Amino acid sequence: MAKARQKTEAKASKNKLTEAQIAVHWKEEKYFYPSKKFKAQANLTDPSFVKKFSEKNFPKCFDLYAQLLDWDKSWKKTLDASNPPFWKWFVGGKLNACYNCVDRHLAQHKNKAALIFVPEPEHESAAVITYQELYKRVNETAAMLRDFAGLKTGDRVTIHMPMIPELPITMLACARLGVIHSVVFGGFSGEACGLRAADSGSRVLIYADGYHRNGKWVDHKPSADIAVETARKEGQDIDKVLFWKRYPGHYRSESPMIVNRDFFVEDILKDYRGQTVEPVSQDAEAPLFLMYTSGTTGKPKGCQHRTGGYLAYAAGTSKYYQDIHPEDVYWCMADIGWITGHSYIVYGPLALGATSVLYEGVPQFPDAARPWRIAERLDVNIFHTSPTAIRMLRKAGGDEPKKYNYHFKHMTTVGEPIEPEVWRWYYEVVGKGEAVIVDTWWQTETGGFLCTTKPALDPMKPGSAGPPALGIYPVIWDENGQEVKPGTGKAGNICIRNPWPGIMQTIWGSSERFVNQYYKKYCKNPKSKDWRDWPYYAADGAVLPADGYYRILGRVDDVINVAGHRLGTKEVESACLSVPDIAEAAVVPVVDEIKGRVPEVYISLKPGVSPSKAVKDKVVSTIETIIGKIARPKQIHIVPDMPKTRSGKIMRRVLAAISNHMDTGDITTLANPDIVAQIRELVQGRVTGPLQDGPEDIKLFGEEK
Numbered sequence: 282m283a284k285a286r287q288k289t290e291a292k293a294s295k296n297k298l299t300e301a302q303i304a305v306h307w308k309e310e311k312y313f314y315p316s317k318k319f320k321a322q323a324n325l326t327d328p329s330f331v332k333k334f335s336e337k338n339f340p341k342c343f344d345l346y347a348q349l350l351d352w353d354k355s356w357k358k359t360l361d362a363s364n365p366p367f368w369k370w371f372v373g374g375k376l377n378a379c380y381n382c383v384d385r386h387l388a389q390h391k392n393k394a395a396l397i398f399v400p401e402p403e404h405e406s407a408a409v410i411t412y413q414e415l416y417k418r419v420n421e422t423a424a425m426l427r428d429f430a431g432l433k434t435g436d437r438v439t440i441h442m443p444m445i446p447e448l449p450i451t452m453l454a455c456a457r458l459g460v461i462h463s464v465v466f467g468g469f470s471g472e473a474c475g476l477r478a479a480d481s482g483s484r485v486l487i488y489a490d491g492y493h494r495n496g497k498w499v500d501h502k503p504s505a506d507i508a509v510e511t512a513r514k515e516g517q518d519i520d521k522v523l524f525w526k527r528y529p530g531h532y533r534s535e536s537p538m539i540v541n542r543d544f545f546v547e548d549i550l551k552d553y554r555g556q557t558v559e560p561v562s563q564d565a566e567a568p569l570f571l572m573y574t575s576g577t578t579g580k581p582k583g584c585q586h587r588t589g590g591y592l593a594y595a596a597g598t599s600k601y602y603q604d605i606h607p608e609d610v611y612w613c614m615a616d617i618g619w620i621t622g623h624s625y626i627v628y629g630p631l632a633l634g635a636t637s638v639l640y641e642g643v644p645q646f647p648d649a650a651r652p653w654r655i656a657e658r659l660d661v662n663i664f665h666t667s668p669t670a671i672r673m674l675r676k677a678g679g680d681e682p683k684k685y686n687y688h689f690k691h692m693t694t695v696g697e698p699i700e701p702e703v704w705r706w707y708y709e710v711v712g713k714g715e716a717v718i719v720d721t722w723w724q725t726e727t728g729g730f731l732c733t734t735k736p737a738l739d740p741m742k743p744g745s746a747g748p749p750a751l752g753i754y755p756v757i758w759d760e761n762g763q764e765v766k767p768g769t770g771k772a773g774n775i776c777i778r779n780p781w782p783g784i785m786q787t788i789w790g791s792s793e794r795f796v797n798q799y800y801k802k803y804c805k806n807p808k809s810k811d812w813r814d815w816p817y818y819a820a821d822g823a824v825l826p827a828d829g830y831y832r833i834l835g836r837v838d839d840v841i842n843v844a845g846h847r848l849g850t851k852e853v854e855s856a857c858l859s860v861p862d863i864a865e866a867a868v869v870p871v872v873d874e875i876k877g878r879v880p881e882v883y884i885s886l887k888p889g890v891s892p893s894k895a896v897k898d899k900v901v902s903t904i905e906t907i908i909g910k911i912a913r914p915k916q917i918h919i920v921p922d923m924p925k926t927r928s929g930k931i932m933r934r935v936l937a938a939i940s941n942h943m944d945t946g947d948i949t950t951l952a953n954p955d956i957v958a959q960i961r962e963l964v965q966g967r968v969t970g971p972l973q974d975g976p977e978d979i980k981l982f983g984e985e986k
């Protein structure tokens with residue numbers, strides 16, 4: 282008996298995959314080389330600039346990014362690392378982010394387009410906002426926020442707005458005052474917004490009455506009422522809600538305004554016409570904004586970004602990796618409600634005095650050629666989007682780009698791994714074989730790019746983010762802290778050995794969580810005051826071939842990357858559990874042709890409740906109410922029981938394998954191994970096809986750590 286058990290356990294431990302043990306079999310892709318024509322104008326062509334970022338010049342090398350900004354008072358020390366992992370960047374320096382993105386461009390570029398707003402309805406013409414007009418509008422808005430809303434430096438304000446110019450205007454007005462903005466993605470529900478508002482301690486919410494999305498008018502006002510109610514339940518009173526109107530002069534919501542709480546911005550702004558507000562000179566370390574993101578727990582965390590370091594990093598990477606020149610028309614199709622929009626629609630491009638295009642709608646409206654028509658009309662030459670958008674545009678209109686006369690010199694992909702086949706379509710068809718591609722790997726927490734090729738200088742490899750960005754020193758470790766050497770074909774956890782200016786300061790209100798989440802895993806000595814002992818743990822799996830091109834495999838924690846958006850499985854599970862009929866819930870990622878991964882939900886019901894479509898519908902509507910439509914599961918499976926370990930933990934890894942038609946691996950150590958076959962039959966039916974060798978992130982998903 283004992284022998285048999287030993288044998289089983291030995292087999293189980295052999296079968297238990299760790300990140301480092303997974304051999305990643307993938308075909309090495311051929312390099313693509315940038316055209317000579319492009320090289321001539323790339324911002325990084327000076328090789329001595331690149332050399333200045335060699336490791337021996339750390340951290341001083343980052344002064345080169347900070348020098349792209351105007352400082353009221355220059356910094357005394359580049360990095361103060363005396364209290365790891367709470368780094369201080371550009372210590373003693375003072376600046377204002379809004380001044381850097383707006384005022385300082387007036388002298389030479391006041392008539393240049395800062396923002397070009399493209400409404401989703403195609404019959405509405407694009408609206409240009411010059412730096413001069415941006416300056417006026419930001420100042421008036423700042424005066425209103427200060428004098429009418431009573432906001433002062435250090436206060437937080439939650440902004441739940443769609444992609445309209447008033448969103449960056451509001452953000453910049455906050456930055457002018459030193460008010461910390463927290464933008465919540467427009468597609469999140471009112472409840473999700475209210476929870477974030479409460480966590481950040483916001484007394485003021487800023488909304489829009491509605492917006493266009495995929496051909497429909499979305500009435501956004503009711504979401505504000507829910508947000509206020511949710512915040513109140515959490516103990517946070519909201520004094521004022523300010524509403525921008527999508528169409529000035531016309532209120533397009535059916536929902537009534539609440540007297541003394543809800544105000545139309547256009548009414549109030551009348552009192553502030555022509556007013557200017559002195560930009561508040563901020564300490565480099567003063568928080569600029571919060572951006573909530575999903576992690577391993579049920580509660581989203583507010584990533585707190587600093588003013589000086591963040592802006593320097595966003596500006597530096599925009600200049601050298603987005604390669605923005607003064608004459609370029611730059612279009613990033615992300616949403617400002619995510620970090621990509623903050624760094625690479627608003628702060629980075631505007632700090633450089635560039636022209637940034639803002640598109641209200643979805644890429645495929647009214648058809649899959651819309652982005653190419655916009656590019657042709659505005660003569661966009663730098664384009665930035667996600668693999669999900671690329672996959673969708675390819676599927677819905679693979680030949681469309683050929684019909685339009687636009688020419689990109691540069692294209693970015695961000696947010697998810699891109700399949701080499703999709704990369705090649707992006708390169709050959711969208712980029713017409715002329716544009717370089719940068720595949721940029723980074724995260725909400727990191728403020729800007731961590732891995733990417735140098736545009737026009739490094740060869741490109743489809744599916745690989747490539748070498749580290751300037752001044753970033755990554756390493757891959759296995760679970761035991763052993764380095765996974767380049768060229769071994771093994772995957773491991775990618776970490777960054779050194780601090781950099783774009784890294785978040787902390788998690789709002791929870792420094793302990795910040796340390797535990799990002800620094801504890803590979804900290805060599807918690808008492809150490811040496812930054813070398815405090816590498817940043819990214820929670821992404823990666824593999825590194827001998828050529829030094831990092832290939833990112835995906836999350837190794839309980840985060841599902843749905844269409845490039847982070848969704849915490851625990852958040853979805855706790856939403857399911859708020860339905861009274863549900864006993865247990867488990868959420869797993871499933872491969873999706875367009876969105877990369879989508880969540881699938883497994884639930885078991887409380888005794889006496891019978892399975893029905895009504896229960897499933899209730900779960901879906903609850904998830905949409907608590908989180909938003911982006912979390913809508915692909916399927917819901919009602920199961921008699923969950924596969925569990927002997928200690929009662931749900932084995933999500935087994936469920937993920939079933940949902941993806943993959944091998945479940947060894948299940949003999951489960952408390953209830955028989956349930957696995959039952960669930961497989963329930964999900965896949967009786968006819969089971971051959972099992973697939975699925976992607977690495979799914980193999981790793983739900984692995985007990």
Ligand code: WTA
Binds near residue numbers: 574699722724834
């Ligand atoms: C994933 C988005 C592969 C990764 C900027 C990361 C990527 C998460 C890439 C962060 C890429 C981002 N290739 N995977 N080029 N870029 N990711 O916080 O799993 O919304 O951890 O930031 O997206 O998502 P977040």
